[in-house]
Amino acid sequence: MEALLAFAAALLSLRLAGLLARRWRKGREPQFAAWAAALGAYALASAALAWGAASGWDDAAFRVYYLFGGLLTAPLLGVGSLLLVGRRWGAPVGLLYTGLAVGVAIAVPLTAPVAGDSIPDAQEHLDFLPARLLAVLGNSLGTLAVVAVALLTIRRRPLGNALIIAGVTVAAVGSGLAGLGAAETAAFVAAAAALLYAGFVQPRRSPGGSRTNQSERESTTRSAPGPS
DSSP states (O other), X not given: OHHHHHHHHHHHHHHHHHHHHHHHHHHOOHHHHHHHHHHHHHHHHHHHHHHHHHHXXXXXXXXXXIIIIIIIXXXXXXHHHHHHTTOTTHHHHHHHHHHHHHHHHHHSOOSSOOOSSSOXXXXXXSOIIIIIHHHHHHHHHHHHHHHHHHHXXXXXXXXXXXXXXXXXXXXXXXXXXXXXXXHHHHHHHHXXXXXXXXXXXXXXXXXXXXXXXXXXXXXXXXXSOOOO
16 A cells, blocks of 8 residues: 555656646746756655555665755755746756766665664664755755745745745654554655746736736737837
């Protein structure tokens, strides 16, 4: 049952990532690409949960889980938030960080072999430097970027930003309670992914108080009659 729930969370996260990627392809708004990558990482972390629950944890399953769940999800969410407010330098920084995270997850030796049915504790298998330090910095800065941007722009996107903050909170609680088991962690993953997606796609309000988006404003501007 734990493996099925984790697999379901992976499918849900992957589906939502695909919908965000479709929005990026249609409008080329860079934040949707970063958010799609973040939910894609969430999906792969959930797949590693299913892997570990179904056949027992080993070194490979742990490395996949740590890379996508522990190192990448929160930083990619933070990159999306920075891109949302026009901080284009977030994209190359995010790419650089992603390459570093992949290298660390693959190359850093484990201090002890991974085995058993419960989700492994990173402290038991990785030294603090560099793997756990990178996770602490990446998650802290990524979460800070998400929350700071959400609070600074909450008047423009009150519901969307509230959902994003709720999603980040649920994800953090799920990470903290990972020791409860794969099923509980997968439930938090699914809830967080759904909340984050709902927040990402919420339109922002126009100065007059109605909901709008960039394409609608441009369409209205083009169709408005000129002065006679």
